[in-house]
Amino acid sequence: MKRYKPKPRLYRGFRDIFASDLLMRQQMLDSIREVYELYGFAPLETPAVEFVETLGKFLPESQTPDGGIFSFQNEDDEWIALRYDLTASLSRVCAQYKDIQRPFRRCQVGPVYRLEKPGPDHFREFYQFDFDTVGTKSMMADAEGCCVLCDALEKIGIERGNYLIKVNNRKILNGVLETSGVGLIDTSTDDSRAMNVLRSIDKYDRIGLKGVKELLTTGREDASGDVMKGLGLSENEISPILEYLQVGTGDRVEVCDQLESIVGNSEIGMKGIEELREIDKNLRCLGYEEGQIVFDPTVVRGLGYYTGPVFEAVLTFEVKDEKGRVKSFGSIGGGGRYDDLVKRFTGQEVPATGASIGVDRLLEALKLVGKLEERSTSTSVLVAAMDKNHLFDYQLIAKELRSAGINTELYLGNKGIGGQFKYADKCKIPLVVVAGEDEFSAGELQIKDLEAGRELAKEVLDRETWRKDRPAQFAVKREDLVAKIKETLNL
RNA sequence: GCAGCUGUAGCUCAGUUGGAUAGAGCGCCUGACUGUGGAUCAGGAGGCCGAUGGUUCAAGUCCAUCCAGCUGUACCA
Structure with a gap:
């Protein structure tokens, strides 16, 4: 019997983002948020979906939304759309919750959506990280916006002049x-x-x-x-x-x-x-x-x-991409003053100014410059499951490491010890804890430092020597495990 | 949106003027090596040749349309 099998595929302009990119993005967002909060911008979150009239994107003289946004009609035939920036939602919030203290200073990060032609660094879903001050006419707020952008860029490692x-x-x-x-x-x-x-x-x-x-x-x-x-x-x-x-x-x-x-x-x-x-x-x-x-x-x-x-x-700097072509990054953020945005809802003039960092573009730039630590996992230790008779001991070892705040995975696959090392190697997990009957009866554990081992492997050894030497591996007393792991990880 | 180029294995690509079972490198899986990653060696899996229609005895190869990607341009709230 034949069954319809869907092809796994992505809608044009959208993408899957894996651990190594996400971990880098998180580092970057943490730095940016830190700077925003230093200036007193409080976090806000709003839905990805808004009424088209909230976004102000109906075409003039027509009942249909602008073609540049993702829109659809709900069960009452009202036009709904995915937000194309965070500012429209902010102005809605300011108009809707009248008791918000002004000046209202908020920052917000999240995906926004635009129905435009996608390209290499140009997606239809991407992250923006905004900060705005609503309710001030002062040019100090605009000047501050520039300063915040400078501080944030320097915080994530872009040097002055770049x-x-x-x-x-x-x-x-x-x-x-x-x-x-x-x-x-x-x-x-x-x-x-x-x-x-x-x-x-x-x-x-x-x-x-x-x-x-x-x-x-x-x-x-x-x-x-x-x-x-x-x-x-x-x-x-x-x-x-x-x-x-x-x-x-x-x-x-x-x-x-x-x-x-x-x-x-x-x-x-x-x-x-x-x-x-x-x-x-x-x-x-x-x-x-x-x-x-x-x-x-x-x-x-x-x-x-x-x-x-x-x-x-x-x-302002240029960098060569994987293919050696010169790549220059244009605008990675910006903003300005918009004094009429809330007026659309309330008729009242509410002066506001703010800016936004294009997270994904900046991330691409930082990757090529090598400013972020590239990791494909945040896991630090793999506890190998070598001897089926000691599975609960492995669980307890993993628990102990986790209690000490060390990201630890217990191997749950079905490969032998060789396969488990290979797994840790491929996943870029730096340390493996190994123990079998010999170690348990001696009250010891083996720690293998895969990164150090990778260095040693550069000198070509024959198989026998490689296995016998057990490079970058050492024994520790069971009770010293956490201390030794922390030491090896430089924690 | 418009114009040009491209589409062959997970990735990078070969594939003669249209010609028989579609190839390589890398990666992946298995083993040598049942308690050790890398290197080495041996084997293995993996393809509707982007999709659909057409020309032809014969199409990965030629034509049309569509889809997707790249480049430029327009738009970008």
Whole structure:
């Protein structure tokens, strides 16, 4: 009789994550959380599923959700979706629980979902680690956001100089748009001229000044032959934009001065520059240098909800991947000020600012840099089950080690002692405790240090010698077991 | 989404102008070695050649469509 057998397979853009990656991720998350909590951000957890209206992702003029999110209808025909970031849920929480004390400072880690084209380091389910302050207009909160990002990156082992926080202000971008005559940002429509100009500015680091100019005017054809039609701006309109792009990322005060000469006539632009100056004062007071945090007028970030300062964390070093190709990591996090997010629910203006670290991308980077201890298990000791007559003794040995806080596995398979060593070797368990009749009657146990043995095995020995010498193995008195194991593990 | 490239064993890949039972290395399993990882040696398992249709006496090989992956580009709240 034939039965239907499902093929084991993964849905596009999703993945299984095994112990070695998870153990590294955990190390990283612990470090980040430690920094967030140092600044007084309290943890929060919300569901992965929200109403689409909560996420604000209905398409304009239509009853259907944005195509970029995973959505479905419940039994009452309401649209439900997987969250695409943690900020929308935060604003819902702030609108829903009215007695929350403000400023509300929370951090949150969890998976988010986006229905986009997946790639090598680009999945449809990935982790973000956010921190936000809701209910403060103070630029100190925005400056603090940058500091938190710096501290967190350094805490996980990225040295100063290998990362950079790039800061800009949406108000200044608005100022340029106003000065050029393109008009202010209107977030209600996706296809306005202002939006498209911002998209072009965002590409500056990739396509350069010439490329941006082409996009703003006549259009551009890239190396693959793809054609993008231009926005058809006039010379007068593009000239302040091009001047703006060339300000660069020098001294923070100088950047502000230069920006002032370009957008000085725009009220909103001036406001943005004032905000940056205030952030700079804060950063200087705290000792955060230009090498860590710069003002970069070309930073745009997502188009959606930012209203003031925006920042982006990038890794500045390059690394070769397994195939020897140069890999550079772009943005590994970022954030900014969003003063209108809670307003959607309550009508009240609630100023807020915060940022987020892209956990998976950062993890990939750290793996290639070798900043994390790579382990395929957290188990330290395997108690070998050699003699069926002593199974309960093995249990008690394992229990004793566990009571001492040592991660211990009792071998539960059906292989002989040789197979058990092989198992420990493959699983990267560093120590094996072995005992048989001889040891029990002598009141002893054998400890084998597999990692030390691996080193010894590099000199080629014949089988007989290898077995007879029992490399990296020694006997201990039964009562010294825990102490000796701890010593060997450097605990 | 659009364009180009790729899809053969768990992994990395061979496979002639279309030609008979589809190969290698690594890994895996078994044994030499019933109380010791590695090295060595001997043996073994493992494949609807991404899927479906077509051309042909004959398809891993050619054509079409689909699926998946890679590269670029667009979008990325």
